[in-house]
Amino acid sequence: MCNQSVGLIQRQIEYTGITTVSISLLREITEKTRPPRALFVPYPLGYPLGEPNNADLQTRIIQAAFALLPRNDCPVLETLTP
Amino acid sequence: MARMEDVEFKERLFLKGYPFSHYSPRPGDPRANAVTPLRKPLSACIVALVTTAGLSLPEQPPFDLTIRNGDSSFREIPSDISPQLLEMNQRSWSFDQTGILRDRNLTFPLDRLREMQQRGEIGALSPHSYSFMGSIVGPSRLMTESAPAVARRLKADNVDVVLLTPV
Numbered sequence: 624m625c626n627q628s629v630g631l632i633q634r635q636i637e638y639t640g641i642t643t644v645s646i647s648l649l650r651e652i653t654e655k656t657r658p659p660r661a662l663f664v665p666y667p668l669g670y671p672l673g674e675p676n677n678a679d680l681q682t683r684i685i686q687a688a689f690a691l692l693p694r695n696d697c698p699v700l701e702t703l704t705p
Numbered sequence: 706m707a708r709m710e711d712v713e714f715k716e717r718l719f720l721k722g723y724p725f726s727h728y729s730p731r732p733g734d735p736r737a738n739a740v741t742p743l744r745k746p747l748s749a750c751i752v753a754l755v756t757t758a759g760l761s762l763p764e765q766p767p768f769d770l771t772i773r774n775g776d777s778s779f780r781e782i783p784s785d786i787s788p789q790l791l792e793m794n795q796r797s798w799s800f801d802q803t804g805i806l807r808d809r810n811l812t813f814p815l816d817r818l819r820e821m822q823q824r825g826e827i828g829a830l831s832p833h834s835y836s837f838m839g840s841i842v843g844p845s846r847l848m849t850e851s852a853p854a855v856a857r858r859l860k861a862d863n864v865d866v867v868l869l870t871p872v
Contacts, residue, residue: 631848632852635856636856637739639860649712666706668711669811670801671871672817675811681814692743695740695742697738
């Protein structure tokens with residue numbers, strides 16, 4: 624349900640005039656909730672930024688998500704490439 | 706990789722029958738396809754976080770795990786705290802909580818954004834970020850009250866970019 628809640632909150636924030644991007648852990652749910660921009664990551668539930676105490680990996684995932692911000696061909700759903 | 710098979714059987718059955726379209730904006734609702742283009746380089750943007758991990762400060766009331774359709778309230782988190790101070794109240798046991806308990810940055814990366822600010826990759830970290838508890842099966846109040854309230858607060862802080870993370 625978290626992935627759905629994120630989609631609903633994200634669309635509301637985007638509607639208010641703020642550019643948004645989310646991390647997705649369940650592609651099936653994100654395809655249904657259709658948030659404006661999402662980065663699907665190949666990690667288990669509970670690990671949206673990869674690994675605990677792995678700052679390099681966490682930063683790389685955030686940077687990959689931010690790279691989607693200029694995209695306006697929404698809904699954008701890309702997959703993190705290692 | 707998380708697959709639907711990882712979700713507990715009971716919850717998976719629930720998700721299969723869940724009326725996602727019912728809670729999606731209707732065609733014609735401006736929220737359905739709203740797109741806000743990025744108006745400046747990221748290095749000039751104010752950035753905020755929104756998580757659904759159910760994180761809260763020790764002095765804040767924890768999320769209520771007993772509300773039948775899910776607690777749709779939110780907690781405002783000052784961005785200058787150490788994320789490791791945050792407590793987690795989460796109704797969903799369909800995910801492994803141990804990673805986040807070891808490192809809150811896994812879902813609420815305040816430390817990472819501060820580093821990106823120091824390197825000049827983002828303009829600034831907004832003074833406030835926000836936390837929800839994700840398992841909201843009846844999201845009507847989320848859609849009519851708490852999500853719009855958070856969106857207004859973000860706007861009041863002149864936030865340009867929001868990163869949202871589920872668990």
